Amino acid sequence: MVDDSGTDEEIPLPNVKTAILSKVIDYCKYHKDSPPEEIQKPLKSTNLVECGVSEWDNEYVNIEQEVLFELILAANYLDIKSLLDAWWDSGVEDGKRIHVVLVWEGNKDLTCAKVASMIKGKNTEEIRKQFNIVNDFTPEEEAQVREENRDLGGLCVALRSISSRTEQLEVKVTTKSKAPVLDTVGMQGTGPCG
Amino acid sequence: MPFPPARVARVSRTPPLFLEAETPRKLPRPTRRRVVEDEDRVGGNPQSSEPALCDAEATSCPGSLFGPLLPTVSLLESLAHLEVQDLLSAAAVCAAWRSVVASSELWSLTVPHLSPGNPVLPDGTCGDAEVAGHDLAFVSRTA
Numbered sequence: 001m002v003d004d005s006g007t008d009e010e011i012p013l014p015n016v017k018t019a020i021l022s023k024v025i026d027y028c029k030y031h032k033d034s035p036p037e038e039i040q041k042p043l044k045s046t047n048l049v050e051c052g053v054s055e056w057d058n059e060y061v062n063i064e065q066e067v068l069f070e071l072i073l074a075a076n077y078l079d080i081k082s083l084l085d086a087w088w089d090s091g092v093e094d095g096k097r098i099h100v101v102l103v104w105e106g107n108k109d110l111t112c113a114k115v116a117s118m119i120k121g122k123n124t125e126e127i128r129k130q131f132n133i134v135n136d137f138t139p140e141e142e143a144q145v146r147e148e149n150r151d152l153g154g155l156c157v158a159l160r161s162i163s164s165r166t167e168q169l170e171v172k173v174t175t176k177s178k179a180p181v182l183d184t185v186g187m188q189g190t191g192p193c194g
Numbered sequence: 195m196p197f198p199p200a201r202v203a204r205v206s207r208t209p210p211l212f213l214e215a216e217t218p219r220k221l222p223r224p225t226r227r228r229v230v231e232d233e234d235r236v237g238g239n240p241q242s243s244e245p246a247l248c249d250a251e252a253t254s255c256p257g258s259l260f261g262p263l264l265p266t267v268s269l270l271e272s273l274a275h276l277e278v279q280d281l282l283s284a285a286a287v288c289a290a291w292r293s294v295v296a297s298s299e300l301w302s303l304t305v306p307h308l309s310p311g312n313p314v315l316p317d318g319t320c321g322d323a324e325v326a327g328h329d330l331a332f333v334s335r336t337a
Contacts, residue, residue: 042277042304072268112268116275124286136288145292149282 016074020067024074027060027107036106039113046117053110061114065131068114075108269294274303 013021040051048058061068119127128135137145273284273294281304285295294300 039275041275042280043275069264072264076265076268108271112272113275115268115272119272119284120276120280122280122283124283127284127287131287133288133291136290137286141289142286145286149286 013078015077017070020070020074023060023067023071024078024107027110028103030056030060031103031106035103036110039109043113043116043120046120048110048113048117051113051117053113057110061110065118068111072108072111072115075104075111266290266294270297270300270303273300276304278304 016024036057037052037054039048039053043051045051048061049055061071063071118130122130127133135142269291273281276284281295281300285292
């Protein structure tokens with residue numbers, strides 16, 4: 001069992017590099033007394049500091065893209081219920097448990113927000129270049145995607161505008177020329193707008 | 195729908211569940227993420243017999259860092275920080291990203307008050323509009 005005094009037993013972490021684990025530990029140490037602030041969602045700026053991120057946290061993720069991705073991978077790998085359960089079972093105080101979860105969630109949220117800031121404001125081609133992504137759409141699919149995005153963009157903006165005034169909606173959407181694209185009560189799970 | 199939504203692991207503020215393999219004299223460590231039960235899905239199709247996909251292979255983009263290396267759920271959690279206009283740009287990047295953007299899990303994070311988990315229908319006004327070639331009629335009700 002792992003308690004406040006640690007453990008002599010080996011805890012294998014074969015998928016996490018030492019340098020990356022060291023960075024994760026740096027984050028946990030820095031926030032051991034003060035959980036990170038919640039990050040504004042959606043991001044209002046590509047500058048994370050303007051979205052509620054502290055200067056220290058901003059510097060923490062101001063790293064090469066490959067390292068950032070390794071941090072995300074490590075966070076996913078270390079996000080292990082069994083490890084947390086083992087620690088929970090060791091009789092740790094409730095307040096400390098909550099603190100650990102907040103710090104851990106903050107770590108994941110911060111790295112994902114950094115990725116989001118690298119996407120924000122970029123057009124599709126710039127995003128592909130940023131992340132070295134190959135366009136695997138056929139020309140026909142790409143044309144269809146553009147058309148759908150144009151329609152969905154207008155639709156979603158309108159829905160968000162309406163919903164901000166009314167809180168809850170029943171919405172029925174039909175096209176003049178096609179079958180209904182949305183026929184929804186309460187916007188339940190019918191696509192990007194619901 | 196030409197680009198079906200990606201099936202992704204449930205996203206929550208609690209640690210995800212994993213299948214565990216006991217390793218003698220060591221703490222258990224995960225072998226893979228648990229296949230999410232149908233009833234655990236958010237916005238998933240409860241009738242489907244297919245398991246939810248929880249790994250990167252589901253939406254890998256050839257040659258990209260986001261794909262073979264990073265899990266879909268991380269892309270989803272990243273995209274959840276973006277506004278609609280940025281999501282539409284992301285949706286046109288590749289088929290894998292498009293399926294993530296089209297997933298109900300993402301929209302339940304970005305627009306939670308319009309999500310399946312919050313289907314309260316208040317009384318109130320009704321109206322209609324024409325948006326991008328769609329006739330849109332809505333009814334709102336006060337809570």
